[in-house]
Amino acid sequence: MEQLIKNIAHATILPLAEEVSxxxxxIVSKTLSQNRHHSLTLFAFDKGEEISTHESSGDAMILALDGTGKITIDSTEYLLNAGETIIMPAQKPHAVFAEERFKMFLIVMFPESN
Structure with missing residues (x-):
């Protein structure tokens, strides 16, 4: 059977933040799963690195794993620290900037019509 979640050990307890360096x-990324309905990706940003402002057709949830990131959603800035999460709504401009080294787990859920 095809693995739906890849690039990570199965049936193993592991610290998620250590799965990306x-x-x-x-900016280092590691895709764990992706299809037309969802995307699961780990990211590690060196200090000062960023993903510039863009929009997505799906709702995106960031779970901060390490460090602090500045998340901008529709021109409002949020500081996200390890252990915190934020939702970036679909069709709203958003960006990610590493205030310091920053690791995050990004989950994007796309609409059925996508």
């Missing part, structure tokens, strides 16, 4: 001057 920081790299100097980069």
């Amino acid at each position: 920081y790299q100097p001057g980069q």
Whole structure:
């Protein structure tokens, strides 16, 4: 049977933040699952790195795993710390900036019509 969640050990307890590593001057991503209905991705941002403002057709949830990130949603800024979460609504401009080294788990749920 095809694994629906990939690039991560199955039936194993593990610290999720350790599944993606920081790299100097980069954003590192690791896709765990993706199809037309959802996307599950781990990210590690070096300090000062960012994903610029964009929109998505799906609702996106960020779970902060390490550090602090500045999340901008529809021109409002939020500081997100390890252990906290925020929803970025579909069709609203949003961006992510690493105030310091920042790891996050991004879950995007796309509409049926996508």
